[in-house]
Amino acid sequence: DAGVIQSPRHEVTEMGQEVTLRCKPISGHNSLFWYRQTMMRGLELLIYFNNNVPIDDSGMPEDRFSAKMPNASFSTLKIQPSEPRDSAVYFCASSFRQTQETQYFGPGTRLLVL
């Protein structure tokens, strides 16, 4: 059974460009999470969806970040315009139920904004 799939695995872009990260959760999971990992701040939850509906986006750093989940099998995280401080590894995770259930992480997208 396939795990969480993320694309691209690596992205290098220039400041000001739009970046779109993609995630396919595990089939049957109804919760999806976007995290950002940096050396300075560790692992931060950006946004959480339940049944395709955004539940908590309090971790989204600013309006340049947006996330969508148009259906149960696909989600995007968009940064527009990108800045060098957005450089990080972005993880998507999914789980079957939101209450105390294991989250399954994708391999991450390593983003570098020059």
Next chain:
Amino acid sequence: GNSVTQMEGPVTLSEEAFLTINCTYTATGYPSLFWYVQYPGEGLQLLLKATKADDKGSNKGFEATYRKETTSFHLEKGSVQVSDSAVYFCALSRSGGSNYKLTFGKGTLLTVNP
């Protein structure tokens, strides 16, 4: 608010040495506690978990006991292998209506030398 504090690394051990990585937490209510492991270039994987006081989680020779009296969840392994080299994250899930949210520690890098 909820928080997780784990010992700072890096931790460097020789093969077959005993491992302890300390983790303490601050939380309201009765959180579930987790250890996740991140191998180089990969996403996080659940290593073990415990959902109530005095529970012991175990997997792949690793163990951790939920100690409510000391608010701790220390990770131990009796004999580490080179393949255990990774970053280890302690985490808790908030009890109550928003159980979805995992709060992570900063992570501890473990390197095991042959």
